[in-house]
Amino acid sequence: MTRVSVDDDNRIAVLSPHWKSWAEAAIRQMAPGWQDMTASLGSLQDTLAGAVPPEDVVEEATVLMERARALLEPYEVSGSEQIFGRLLTSATRGQTFSPPLWVDRYEDDELAATTRFGRFHAGNNGVVHGGAIALMFDDALGVTSDLGGRERSRTASLKVDFRSLTPLDRVLEVRVRLTHLDGRKRTLHGTLSDGGRVCAEATGLFIELRPEQQ
Numbered sequence: 001m002t003r004v005s006v007d008d009d010n011r012i013a014v015l016s017p018h019w020k021s022w023a024e025a026a027i028r029q030m031a032p033g034w035q036d037m038t039a040s041l042g043s044l045q046d047t048l049a050g051a052v053p054p055e056d057v058v059e060e061a062t063v064l065m066e067r068a069r070a071l072l073e074p075y076e077v078s079g080s081e082q083i084f085g086r087l088l089t090s091a092t093r094g095q096t097f098s099p100p101l102w103v104d105r106y107e108d109d110e111l112a113a114t115t116r117f118g119r120f121h122a123g124n125n126g127v128v129h130g131g132a133i134a135l136m137f138d139d140a141l142g143v144t145s146d147l148g149g150r151e152r153s154r155t156a157s158l159k160v161d162f163r164s165l166t167p168l169d170r171v172l173e174v175r176v177r178l179t180h181l182d183g184r185k186r187t188l189h190g191t192l193s194d195g196g197r198v199c200a201e202a203t204g205l206f207i208e209l210r211p212e213q214q
C-alpha cells in the first residue's frame with residue numbers, strides 16, 4: 001500500500017465505521033475553542049509540574065483553577081457523550097492524559113509518528129516516567145491495531161522493555177508494526193527512539209471485540 005502523509009484533516013478517512021461515527025459525534029458537539037482549551041490545560045500541567053512558586057502565587061493559581069473547574073462543572077455529561085479523547089482527527093485527541101501522537105505515515109499494518117513528553121509525565125531524575133511510556137505505547141499500538149478497516153480491538157496484554165532513559169521535552173520517534181494476525185488476536189510491536197537510540201520497546205496483544213463486546 002502507498003504510504004500516505006497524515007494531517008489532521010484527512011485522518012478521519014482512515015477510520016473504521018465505528019471509530020468514524022464515535023469521533024464525528026464528538027466533533028459535532030465541540031465548541032470552536034475546545035482544542036485551544038485542552039492545549040492550555042496541557043501547558044498548565046507541564047508548567048505546574050515544573051514550578052516552585054511562592055505562597056501568594058500558589059493561592060492565586062488555586063483560585064483561578066477552581067474558578068475554571070466551577071465554570072465547566074454545570075456542563076458535565078455522561079462518558080458516552082464526552083469530547084475529551086475522542087477527536088481522532090487530532091494528534092492530542094483533544095485530551096491531556098496521554099502524550100500527543102503526530103502521525104507522519106501509516107499503512108494498514110504500520111505507523112510512523114512522533115511524540116513528546118513534557119514535565120507532567122516526568123518520573124525521577126528528570127526523565128520520562130515508565131508508566132507514561134506504557135500509556136503512549138497502549139495508544140500507538142491500539143491505533144495501529146484498528147487501522148486498515150479492522151474491527152475495534154482492546155488491549156489484552158502490553159509488555160514494555162525500557163532500553164535507555166527517555167528524555168523530556170524532546171521530539172521522539174514512534175514506530176509500530178502489526179507483526180502477527182491470528183483470528184481475533186493481533187500482535188503489535190513498537191519502538192520509541194531518540195535519534196538512533198532506542199529508549200523503549202513494546203509488544204502488545206490486542207483482541208478484536210466480538211459484536212456483543214462493542
Ligand SMILES: CCCCCCCC/C=C\CCCCCCCC(=O)SCCNC(=O)CCNC(=O)[C@H](O)C(C)(C)COP(=O)(O)OP(=O)(O)OC[C@H]1O[C@@H](n2cnc3c(N)ncnc32)[C@H](O)[C@@H]1OP(=O)(O)O
Pocket residue numbers: 006011014015019088103106138139140142143144146147154155156157183184185205207209210213
Ligand atoms: C492515522 C491515524 C489513524 C487513527 C486511527 C484511530 C483508530 C483507533 C482509534 C482509537 C484508538 C484509541 C487507542 C486507545 C487504545 C487503548 C486500548 C486500551 O487500553 S483498552 C483497555 C485496557 N484493556 C482492557 O480493559 C481489556 C480487558 N479484557 C477484556 O476485555 C478481555 O479479556 C478481552 C476482550 C481482551 C479478551 O476477552 P475475550 O473473552 O473476548 O477473549 P478470550 O476468549 O479470553 O481470548 C481470545 C484469545 O486471546 C487470548 N488472550 C486473551 N487475553 C490474553 C492475554 N492477556 N495474554 C495472552 N493471550 C490472551 C486467549 O487465550 C484466546 O486465545 P485463543 O483464541 O484460545 O488462541
